[in-house]
Amino acid sequence: MSAPQPTVRRVLLASRNAKKLAELRRVVDAAGIVGLDVVGLDAVPKYPEEPETGATFEENALIKARAGARATGLPCLADDSGLSVDALNGMPGVLSARWSGRHGDDAANNDLLLSQIADVPDERRGAAFVSACALVKPDGSETVVRGQWRGIILREALGANGFGYDPLFIPDDAAAAGRTSAELSAQEKDSLSHRGKALAQLVPALAALAASD
Structure with missing residues (x-):
């Protein structure tokens, strides 16, 4: 008699960004979490996506995560991120994209x-x-975390990795060795970045989700 197969739970990432999806999967793998199948929006039936009208990153992340959980019945994780420039009083902020x-x-x-x-x-x-x-479960429970990555803005773009403002941003971290975010490897960026820091805070919640009945 064959052994029972472990339960695999699907978790939706409310994004079609392949790089964000790969990043979350790397975080799950690095944490040793088994039993989670992280999928993006392209893997579920299309549903109406609500406009991101929040004034903060947290509000927008919750808008996306709540909509995904409600539409699919799956635990849904959503990220809202952007660049806050000191000389622009925190802008572009939620308008970054x-x-x-x-x-x-x-x-x-x-x-x-x-x-x-x-x-x-x-x-x-x-x-x-x-x-x-934001991680929102179908039962309505919510977990929201925040990560920040300080650095400086260059005067010209450098590097071909990453996306968004990565080629303009040199992190303060000594490990970056004066390279822009777009010059770091995916693994280096995971360990230093704002999203990596936020996702790391969600590891306990994701592990509990994987272990739940």
């Missing part, structure tokens, strides 16, 4: 940011990547 007016146009967003802080001296070009991650 559409800062230039076109959602997800990384080149246009980067060009606009550089033009806006062109006259800011190097010592005042501090910034932080911020990520809020």
